[in-house]
Amino acid sequence: MATTKAWVLHAADPRAEATRGQLTLEQIPLRRPEAGEVLVEPRIGCWEANMEHAIARHPVDVARQRGEDRIVLGTCGVVRVLATGSGVSGLREGQECLWIPFGAIDENGYAERIAAYDAPGSPGLLSGRFVTAARLLLPLPEDSRYPAERWAPFARYFTAWDNWRVALRCWQAQGDDHWDEPPLVLGWGGGVVFAQLELARRAGFRTAMVSGRDSRLAGIAASGATPIDRREFPDLDHDAAKASGDPDALDRYADSRDRFVERVRELSGGRGASIFLDNLGGGLHRVTLRSLARESVLSTVGWKHGMRLSNMRAVECIGRHIHVHTHAWRFQDCRRIRDVQESTGWLPEITEPVASFDAIPQLADAYSRDVFDSYFPLYEVNA
Template sequence: MTDARLGSIGVRAVTISASGHRGKLSLSTLSDPVPAEGEVLVDVAAAGVNRADLLQRAGQYPPPAGAPDWPGLEISGEIARVGSGVSSWHAGDPVIALLDGGGYAEQVTVRETQVLPAPRSVDRIDAAALPEALCTVWDNLVTVGRLRAGEWVLIHGGSGGVGSIAIQLAKALGARVATTAGGPGRAARCAELGADLAIDHRAQDVVEQVREATGGAGADVVLDILGAGSLRENVRALARGGRLVVIGLQQGRRGELDLGAVLAKRLTITGTTLRSRPAAEKAAVVAAVRTHVLPMVDDGRIRPVIHDRLPLADAERAHDLLESGDAFGKVLLLP
């Protein structure tokens, strides 16, 4: 691995070596990162583990140009140094950050525009569960999905790291929340997070449950992590003028779409990703989260949901946990 911003050898990070469809994770020692102009260097307290990391490991989600080639899209920690031109952050500031990659490490550099102050009300380690989820949920529910108070939103995968935050954020905005989870216990925990309707998708008909709860109208917004596997169901579950926002493809990339239903209901279907977007767009999302969402974290309306905290050397176990579907909320890695 080569990077002009790297100095002496001495930082541990989890790297990926190719091995069939699932690369091998290894704890490696790399050159010390050096912040470039407009960047800060962060001592990492914890890194969030996301499904995007699993995709990157499988060779299906390469990092954007210029990003480290090891995984990790969000961290919490403390600023160690600032690069030239940085005036908004100083050494010693406690922060969380949305990364282009490289979070599975003891230190990482990041653009100052993708850094947020660490929430005062959250443990500094657990705060690593927030940046990716807060930015993803705000951008897709509010900016793309145009969710408004009083509307119904269906959130697939309410027990996940993104889903658990989406439930809380939607409720804080005054929306009415339906969500899915696998099994009655997980559905009950989603209800505890604030969901008005928590559906056990293994035993209940999701569309039927949503229609019953909404008086037959359907959901105004659907936030979908499943992709092709839930496409037909989502179209049926949406109300007239409804908005489907697809942010994941856990159940496939290709599916059949009933365009007649799309036309008749005047539906909007949008697919988005965050990692590959231009720096200016990511900066705008982070700025919106700082203004609109961090106050909800500080006053306790939104809290990170943590399944487990593991040492950096146990990244393999962290990935297995996420892949198994047993995790409720986020898994964190601690350098």
């Protein structure tokens, strides 16, 4: 049987306490494409948060959950068609495509399992070649103006497009089209929020984004959004303050919170954020709620620092705050979003070097320590 090289993650020993996993370079079996399938080779991938979750085995050991001894990660990137099985049309050898990692799709077009993550038996981009269903390949536009590197982070942009579409419509449901001045869209998070704020600016909103890193603050400013330096408000995490045991911690939290809210009001003409894109949550959730305007939207598409949130229901009702929760995007919208990106140039600028395939473990380590300046860390599998 043919084989291909791959960085694999082994399931933890069920008899031992689960520890952080390690990627190992191995040869894995490679079968031929059957009817409706395509053999592809990954070109450029973008490191995703779900890859870190899998390696950290938090919140679950994904390999064990899938019932497999080893799995291959890599959910977002560009692949090249090598060969097609019978019954495949619209794809040709050498064609570059986005690989849509939907392992299972419900009747509405939403992913119930993600390939290269929690979908059993699914392949991943951290391999030299793999076989996939042809329907999961979305060809890049012929003679695209943009290189594969700028397309590789597409999942963040597809997710951003979907979440922004819902959040904007919810905000419009309560207000009218007349603005005395542009309402504020504020966000903290990563690449998804960065992409959403570009859509908000194009829709006429004033935008701002929070970061605690000089390089990212500079990138936020260059994009046209107002940068807010998180380091000016060092004690915004309510949960950390409450758990610290320090009798003064909650007072410091309240001071940071009040100064942050005042900053938001300065940027919004005293109203607060009309749409707050919060993909962090956790101990920052209270600050997010305090920063909202009346008739506003709190929208999230992630749960990086906390999967459980609480709020005062009466306050949210009186404030007429709509809470939006989405995940990924609808499968049937893939071509539409791709075409928007190609026609409008709504793609990321890639400013950092692309990691080599041999450097994948170092890339994984750097991501776990959050030392990247870019929101879109890329790696190359096949040149």
